[in-house]
Amino acid sequence: MELTRQEIIRLLSDEQKQGDLFKKADEVRRQYVGDEVHLRGLIEFSNICRNNCMYCGIRRDNPQLARYRMSEEELVDTARKAAEMGFKTIVMQSGEDMWFSRERMCRIVEQIKKFDVAITLSVGERPYADYKAWFDAGADRYLIRIETTDKDLYHRLDPGMSWQYRHECLMALKEIGYELGSGIMVGLPEQSIESIADDLLYLKEIGVDMAGIGPFIPHAQTPLKDEKGGTLDLARRTMAVMRLLLPDINIPATTAMESLHPMGRILALQSGANVVMPNVTEGEYRRLYELYPGKICVNDTPLHCKTCIGAKIMSIGRKVGMGYGGHAGKLPHGAK
Numbered sequence: 367m368e369l370t371r372q373e374i375i376r377l378l379s380d381e382q383k384q385g386d387l388f389k390k391a392d393e394v395r396r397q398y399v400g401d402e403v404h405l406r407g408l409i410e411f412s413n414i415c416r417n418n419c420m421y422c423g424i425r426r427d428n429p430q431l432a433r434y435r436m437s438e439e440e441l442v443d444t445a446r447k448a449a450e451m452g453f454k455t456i457v458m459q460s461g462e463d464m465w466f467s468r469e470r471m472c473r474i475v476e477q478i479k480k481f482d483v484a485i486t487l488s489v490g491e492r493p494y495a496d497y498k499a500w501f502d503a504g505a506d507r508y509l510i511r512i513e514t515t516d517k518d519l520y521h522r523l524d525p526g527m528s529w530q531y532r533h534e535c536l537m538a539l540k541e542i543g544y545e546l547g548s549g550i551m552v553g554l555p556e557q558s559i560e561s562i563a564d565d566l567l568y569l570k571e572i573g574v575d576m577a578g579i580g581p582f583i584p585h586a587q588t589p590l591k592d593e594k595g596g597t598l599d600l601a602r603r604t605m606a607v608m609r610l611l612l613p614d615i616n617i618p619a620t621t622a623m624e625s626l627h628p629m630g631r632i633l634a635l636q637s638g639a640n641v642v643m644p645n646v647t648e649g650e651y652r653r654l655y656e657l658y659p660g661k662i663c664v665n666d667t668p669l670h671c672k673t674c675i676g677a678k679i680m681s682i683g684r685k686v687g688m689g690y691g692g693h694a695g696k697l698p699h700g701a702k
């Protein structure tokens with residue numbers, strides 16, 4: 367659907383009429399992507415990060431966090447178990463941990479590809495040659511949020527990083543042939559509604575296949591600890607407008623939404639979302655991958671979460687997707 371910047375701003379601002387917006391987004395979701403909710407098994411395989419984002423709990427300068435890194439074998443084993451549980455997409459996410467070199471990631475992707483799954487990588491900014499090698503090794507999708515399109519805000523919040531370079535990473539991923547996932551946080555300090563409208567127009571313009579939108583949640587061990595953070599309602603309105611702008615893309619009900627409200631993901635699924643990414647990381651690691659406080663499911667097992675979210679999906683009359691769940695039916699490398 368075409369919406370002008372002014373219309374987007376009005377929809378994002380109108381708290382009174384947000385119910386109508388959610389209803390409309392839910393209808394568009396049903397019409398374009400149906401009632402299936404696609405599950406992705408999320409593995410958080412290292413919390414070591416070279417960056418220092420002001421909002422993020424695993425930033426380099428957080429000395430209070432115990433760091434971990436899965437071994438190659440552990441990571442492949444976690445993926446194998448997730449595939450055995452029925453996940454058709456495995457998302458591998460980490461901080462920007464350079465121990466996972468181009469070659470090492472290639473080996474990991476090649477091994478996991480044998481489990482007949484779509485592979486999504488989310489390991490941050492890397493040179494073109496890394497992205498290309500991983501794609502050729504079998505990776506299908508890549509997630510890298512632009513976070514905000516307000517460049518001044520970006521440079522204040524991500525010291526030492528370049529908005530332009532991040533944008534170029536997105537362009538490179540798309541050119542290589544990845545299904546591209548991006549997204550933003552809402553409720554960042556000094557982020558305006560106008561700037562969120564620009565973010566949505568940017569995501570439409572670059573043609574994302576997936577867009578993740580979550581509220582910013584202040585973390586006590588970061589410089590932004592005393593900030594207000596985003597609300598579930600604003601995150602939902604943003605997500606709903608995204609659905610209107612890009613009716614057939616994949617939109618996750620984000621974990622950060624559930625961290626603010628016990629029904630956050632269900633509310634998201636009823637206002638435009640069609641994807642959930644249950645955590646399949648095991649043991650202590652779950653707790654240590656703390657991007658923001660109040661993260662859900664830190665004491666649960668992968669099977670518990672899969673069962674829990676499956677039941678929630680059915681309770682609202684939706685179905686758990688059985689396929690790979692690519693954008694517009696796109697199949698992963700080597701799918702039969």
Ligand code: 5AD
Pocket residue numbers: 421422423510511513550551580581582583584585622657658659
């Ligand atoms: N609150 C909410 N989301 C956060 N992220 C990082 N830190 C926070 C926070 N404090 C999000 C960023 C990142 C994604 C992996 O997690 O958008 O891209």
Ligand code: FES
Pocket residue numbers: 644662663666670671672674675
């Ligand atoms: Fe983890 Fe419900 S999804 S307990």
